[in-house]
Amino acid sequence: MKFTGTDRYVSTSELSLAVNAAVTLQRPLLIKGEPGTGKTMLAEEVAESMGLRLIQWHIKSTTKAQQGLYEYDAVSRLRDSQLGDDRVHDIKNYIKKGKLWEAFESDETVVLLIDEVDKADIEFPNDLLVEIDKMEFFVYETGETIKAKQRPIVIITSNNEKELPDAFLRRCFFHFINFPTPETMQQIVDVHFPEVKKTLVNEALEAFFDLRNVPGLKKKPSTSELIDWLKLLLADDVSADALINKQGSSAIPPLHGALVKNEQDVQLLERLAFMARRERL
Incomplete structure (x- = not known):
């Protein structure tokens, strides 16, 4: 299915071409533009028009790449071990799945929005290179490898607050949303x-x-x-x-x-x- 915009979202021919090219290439679509030009809404409307579930990961200045994969709660496990809780014997009880894990384990294709990637630390994009490229990551605590069942449509937005690494840019299909005429x-x-x-x-x-x-x-x-x-x-x-x-x-x-x-x-x-x-x- 080709994206051409929706009843609620006016897409230019160049933007529609960029979305469809990224889907065909199976590469993340990196969207830049002025704040308020509809970058985040684009992901919502792509999911709506294609009938896909949308998973949103909104990036903050304190966000770490690891949070998108999973987080291991060692403190809760230690507390439960002191209280004699039976949950402590299964380490999976203390692993919180991130947005990438959620997208990877979906049986159907989803749209994954990584919103305002430039808000995070400069190393944030580099820390996701392998996971986004190979669509898999390793969970050290359990020794398992999580692979995407269906490759998600990844849309990444940036307000150009920071320069993104060349290695990251090389893996993306890029489009700049010009201010509407x-x-x-x-x-x-x-x-x-x-x-x-x-x-x-x-x-x-x-x-x-x-x-x-x-x-x-x-x-x-x-x-x-x-x-x-x-x-x-x-x-x-x-x-x-x-x-x-x-x-x-x-x-x-x-x-x-x-x-x-x-x-x-x-x-x-x-x-x-x-x-x-x-x-x-």
């Missing part, structure tokens, strides 16, 4: 708000892209923030006229807290709006 963004908005008046959507998109183009903006608003902003505009029944920038000034859009997420950018927009008002006087 106004035309693609229109399609995304139509998916989420099919009943919204076109005038409001057009003015909101124009204000949104104008905001992204403001020089010196520290954090540009993302696709997900645009969707949140439109929800608020609808909830507060904001008219399209309130978004129209008739004088071409850099006024702050209503409910801008959904789009602008730090005080430096708010101050920048306030200064631009003040300067624009002075020019009109």
Whole structure:
């Protein structure tokens, strides 16, 4: 089955091609792009469109590669041995399976999401090279080798916070999600708000892209923030006229807290709006 997007997810032809190429090659798909461009949601929609179970491993700064395989709880075993618990005789009672183990032991193909791999230590990707490449790993405590019954579709996301090792990149099929064009963004908005008046959507998109183009903006608003902003505009029944920038000034859009997420950018927009008002006087 080929991935072409879903009713809830607009996929460009390049993105669909990347997903299908990674599946054909049986290699992990490494997805990069701005935060909020739908990288995590892609894995959810790939699983949905192909009728597969999704296993999600969300990476934190403290996450270790070993946690994706398994963890051995030696402390609990020691405590149980002191209490005379019969569970202590079977070491498997103290092994917690990780997300990779869960994916490997599945009888059916699953989609495995390794989300925001660049948040972890720089050695994290290197520590998973063999397991992802060979689709197997060794459990030292039990002496068994866990092999994937069905090779999972692996999707790895990165926000480009750290450079990933070359050896890791070599094993992946790579795709960078470019920020949507106004035309693609229109399609995304139509998916989420099919009943919204076109005038409001057009003015909101124009204000949104104008905001992204403001020089010196520290954090540009993302696709997900645009969707949140439109929800608020609808909830507060904001008219399209309130978004129209008739004088071409850099006024702050209503409910801008959904789009602008730090005080430096708010101050920048306030200064631009003040300067624009002075020019009109």
